[in-house]
Amino acid sequence: MEMIYLDNAATTPVLDEVVEAVADCLRNYFGNPSSLHRLGIRSEKLIKEAADSVGAVLHVDADEIIFTSGGTEANNMAILGTALARQRTGRHLITTAIEHPSVLRVFDHLKSQSFEVTYLPVDKSGLISPDRLEKEIRPDTTLVSIMHVNNEIGSIQPIEQLGRIIKSINPNTVFHVDAIQSFGKLGLYPKKWGIDLLSLSGHKIHAPKGIGALYVKKGVRLQPILFGGGQQRGYRSGTENIAGIAGLGAASKFIRRELETKSAYLYDLKNRLVAGLKDALPQAVINGSLESGAPHIVNIGFPGMKGEVLLHALEDEGVFVSTGSACSSRDRTVSHVLKAVGVDDRIAGGSIRVSTSYLTTMDEIDAFISILASVVSRVEKYSRR
């Protein structure tokens, strides 16, 4: 059975050229980058090259890239690192209601350490209100952390505008952007947009799992969350995962080639998907907003159905997606994101997330639509009476 993989917001297949870069590194660059001899220097150079490639996507310098074990660590490092480094200036932090758990749980922890956290609500499209943000920023606000593209519904926050607002009200407030879903999919201009810290992850852009990075603007202070040998200028101790770093470098090179064309292609896929859905499955509801949404994520709700059942039925046909919301007999919690955008429980419970990549083809989208239509009509009969 041909596989149609539409769960790219969860993770992406590793590209051949990335596999080669990783294998080459594992074979030929075993030296510890901190070693003084030439084997170490070779490894160090490889890291520098990868940092160049990552930096090039963001239009920033290589020495502003700190490699981490992934997106979660980058988010933790940015938020904890800023809150702790600047706690004498203030203990007020701002974030949104629809952040990823690797952001929200960090703020939970900081709250328990008597930091004050303001959560910005979102509207039906999943967007925060810039006016509201403006009102919440105070002299003691040390950090604003806002995700660029939401991982569940794909809403895109107007980061450039938000950055301008933050810096105009309190230039000392650090602006962190979780760009894990947008890196490599949308243009990112941290310098122009007033971003101080930006998280990204390798495995969302066809690099392996276990590698990510944090852009740290020159001069931004961070308290480390890992202590040790002082690698990466003390920001992140621990011998570098050079193979992962080489992979992230190779994947960054790939996405940088004609990024705009690639981005446009993802939008084409999305338009095809949405048009097909309208035709074949008029009962389907799009959660979040199509207009303000990312090119590669569509969250589709089927009222009264069960997302997980659809997922498994699709899996049986070789199609892989995510549920839009958790579903289990013991844990009936609806996704905090769908709740925040005001999606009805009946729709939330019957939601699936479809996410594409550059490797997805138009034919796959067409095939997906027809498989989804037949699966829905088959499973629909067994919705709750």
Added chain:
Amino acid sequence: MEKVILIRYGEIHLKGQNRPFFEKALHKNIIKALSGFPDVKVIKAQGRYYIENFSDEAGVLDALTRVFGIVSVSPAYKTEKDFDTVAHAAVKLMELYLDRQGGDGPVTFKVESRRADKSFPMDSMTLSSKLGGRLLKAHDRLTVDVHAPQVTLNVEIREHAYVYNESIPGAGGMPVGTNGKAALLLSGGIDSPVAGYMIAKRGVELTAVHFHSFPFTSDRAKEKVIDLCKRLTRYCGAVRLHVVPFTKIQQELYEECPDSQLTVLMRRFMMKIAERIAEKEGALALITGESIGQVASQTIESLVVTNEAVSLPVFRPLIGFDKVDIMEIAQKIGTYEISILPYEDCCTIFTPKHPVTHPRLDRIKASELLVDGDTLIEEAVGNTEVIVL
């Protein structure tokens, strides 16, 4: 002086003529349980077994305490039948014991000797008192208390001398395989693995039956049942797990039959299919984890209706148990942590909102006629996947 483990078995003594049969089964099960310890030797002696030639004492003890039929085990020193050597072992053993206890307060003890080999020059009374004397001299903290000692040092003079001061309770019960085979209806829940454990403990070999409703339940639910089964195998040896595709039956029942009866109807189908598999596997009974009144399908009326679906006897070892008691056993046998993983039945679609709690057999049977039961069962049994664990 060599470290050995002494294994005692109890109940199978009662079995008169059958004793060699039970002993052979136990011997085989002990060997199987210790298959992960390559050079270990299992030695049969009069009324007991000895384990020799091991390095991982804790691992071997752990494995042994899960073998049904073993009453208790004791790590012991095996020595020459010579008083000084025996005394040396006794002193060493008590030293280890005192270290484990910690502190420096007084500890009461007594010595118990048994002399099976009458050629040994001291009788057991003399041996005990002389050994006691040695121990008192060697360890200041020890004082004698023959009535309620904190620790008893045992010496047995047999083909060799054995010295031990610890007796660890075994799993009890009877050797698996000595009391036939039964088919366990295994869901992903807390109860059914415990029910299987309890019946296996009586020497019954298990074969397991699980009903899988993909895509309405996930493959993780199946993986979970495989993990549960693996846990059970630590006690009951190899298990053949039958994964029955159940989706079609649920769908047909859902389409054709009254909503409120779905659970009871479904359970009757499960019993019938399990019975068919039991027959194929040479199992003579079914095992379920039902407990009176726990849920709607476990009222007496529901149990009667479910029971009527099959002619094999149905063992329900948990029938009078409270949930907390069941959970306690599940924790002890290591199935609880797996059972509470949230994949049990993600899909509640086929669970009626208002199930009948007092089903009437005539009505249920009438509903059953609304679907082609025989064909459905035939098909489900035919498409059953067997996983050997």
